Amino acid sequence: MPLIKNSVPKQVDRMSYLFHTDEDRREMLKSIGANSIDEIINDQVPEAVRMKRPLDLPPACNELALTAEMTRLAARNASADSHVCFLGGGAYDHFIPAAVDEIASRGEYYTSYTPYQAEVSQGNLQVMFEYETLVTQLTGLGVSNASLYDGGSAATEAVLMALSMQRGRNKVITTDVVHPQYRDILVAYLKNIDAELVVVPSDENGHSKPMIDAIDDKTACVLIQHPNFVGQLESVSEIAAAAKEAGALTIQVFDPVSLGRLKRPGDMGVDIAIAEGQSLGNPLAYGGPYLGIMACRDELVRRLPGRIAGQTTDRRGKRCWVLTLQTREQHIRREKATSNICSNQTLLALRATVHLSLLGPEGLKETADHCIAKTAYAKEVIAKSDRFEIVGEGPSLKEFVVRDLGADVDGLLAHARDNGLLAGIDMTPMCVGGAEATDASIALPSRYEQCFLVAVTEKRSRVEIDRWAKVLCEAPAMATV
Template sequence: MPYLFHTDEDRAAMLQSIGASSIDEILDAQVPKSVQMDRPLALPPAVSEMELTAELSRLAAKNASASSHVCFLGGGAYDHFIPAVVDEIASRGEYYTSYTPYQAEVSQGNLQVMFEYETLITQLTGLNVSNASLYDGGSAATEAVLMSLAMQRGRTKVITSDTVHPQYREILAGYLVNIDAELIVVASDENGSSQAIVDAIDGQTACVLIQHPNFLGGLEDVAAIASAAKAAGALTIQSFDPVSLGRLKRPGDLGVDIAIAEGQCLGNPLSYGGPYLGIMACREELVRRLPGRIAGQTIDRRGKRCWVLTLQTREQHIRREKATSNICSNQTLLALRATVHLSVLGPHGLRETTDHCIAKTAYAKKQITASDRFEIVSDGPAIKEFVVRDRAGDVAGLLAYARTQGVLAGIDLNPLVGTQVEGSLTGLAAKYRDCFLVAVTEKRSEAEIELWAKTLCQAPQMATV
């Protein structure tokens, strides 16, 4: 006998309390007959729990994941190693059940986690202030732009590049469509030069949004862009990869005003695409417009150290017209995971992780170019991502074949290549047609990289060259 949440007696009592004779009567009052289903649901016969578990397991086994396949997928979500201590601490009931607490002030533990997280992010970015996190990297990018527009009254231009994550640009375009702001997407230079972005900056520019390393794994001249923006009175926003900072200069050291990132790579699993963690930090002068929450440390009336919500600018806390944002105020559980992860790694561990990524990426490039079918599109320095062109012109077929061999070989860039129509907001330059994006993290072994290259090099050429 299955367990039902409500018995017939329960339902009869509820119907009686609202003065209805049946559930159908309630539906008829709210849902037109023309759209109501007039037949039972086409469900299979009931089975035992053991049979149901076996069937669900069979269906789940059809999923190709980083657990079942060798994963070279990237583009913002990466298969990095997560130390066991991250799960051990984050799964404690006092953390896990609160997830994103709305009344964090009642819990000193959660407030301390937020404070420790913010401290680590300011050290990581080289900026003065961090909030307690945002929803994800895409929403953090948009919040940074909205923050810049609020700080730069009268300026309406937002400049970005087609090497910034296409999904970030799509989110940003959706936010800006109904406000007085112009989004300008600068096409990437063939040689990776930042001059096109510098040339686009003028007196009407509120901010420049760049990504370094960018969506395609390339490195941008952040200092030159930040310098040009500052000279024009504009703000610079950098989207960064936290793992890359094991070797690259921090955003604050490059003259950046606001730094944002996707924090999934810091102790958070891929989880079918989310939930993830939005990182956001800025210079101290901008703190009053920083969205979300800021936890601070102080002394209570007994002289003991304690933690408080220093700033909270959501509409739940202040008058709506003064709120900086109504986006998810923080992802406490995922920020906790990032805090534990960074604490365990430390500066030396982060550098070692970055070095592994750099070395293994270089090895993967060498392996794949052993075949004349493939070429590296931009063979400059890379932390963990790079673009490969399939000269056979069948990226979709190539990646599908690799999946059958147990390898998630990369991300097809063809759907992201922009048309020749001016004003494309989320496209990439045409030079990335017939290309795929590859990510090589510290988890990939030499044998796995060789398997990846061998699988792709032996793949049948299904397209006409």
């Protein structure tokens, strides 16, 4: 092809984008008894739905030019690699040791899939067993599955699990400070089954204690998040005790890093604990794939969705691993199954296993301590400005809410992006009547309008936090402060 082209034709031969040669195509057509690719398409695709024009694409180019163009396009994205990241809301910019990538990129792990044939999948089954062991130690609960898709689907799976066990009870109680996206998934799943979702308003400081008054003999489960979506710590033990007294199960959404300092779900009377495992050795990756963590009390194991790997010995007395339990009813009962999950995030679970193994209890505690200290410092420096105020009281693990008294959160965050900062998440669209809150059951309280959610992990330095506060304070405001 020419080294320089002065013009780019609007219509090009689609074949120029395919790596097969003309000879390759002729051989393939000959083997299936067709004269051309168009002939194959015309036989299969009705004329009414065929595109009548060529695709509007630039001409094919060599690898050098293609790499340069893709690099240019990728540079248009703002990411945690290109900007200092204060984003949270379920996905966090935590440090990932190099050993995690090194081990997880080994071919036998990187290309792994669900081990249907346990006898040829000992390595993967061992990883699952090690992962489940770490999760039970982390949560203080008796059993864990081999992971789920992500935190949101895990929350819904936990609710469905509770409903399947609580015959005659169909009420699910949660609050408006549980992750809006998790509630969105829950609404979609419960829409067509016999279940009532009750979303109890939190108090003015963003706590879920008022949900206790809504618990009755029709309640199958309560779903709480601790720390919750707005960064507040909840009275989990008190809520779990009230649920237990009424015969209901307690489901807690937890942050894995928080357990370096906070009580474990099992130690607070929680029956089922779920989490988004992205913060354990998994990159942000523009939103996924992620990892759903799930654990429960021993007596609930028969309703636990997904797969459970166990350790045993073979007939020669050698240690080995097996699929102890899996929800086989998903394959044969279909619509009557407790869960229809068909796989698990083995590679992401492996990364979490390596990450937790490297950290150990002391490393997890140290990570949590860094988050707590740096978050406290960020709250302190931003509160010095007359333009901003902290919403909610009490300590924070790594997230908190800031109100922009300048009434221009969208412009504020855009200004920060232009200065190399991902400064927080605009909460206004998530509030009642907002663009993302299409259903009142998934909305945040209106008091979070003109607010943004900030996350401060162990990666953030004092210099970065000071710069974050300075850039935000210098942003133009829409209203008089």
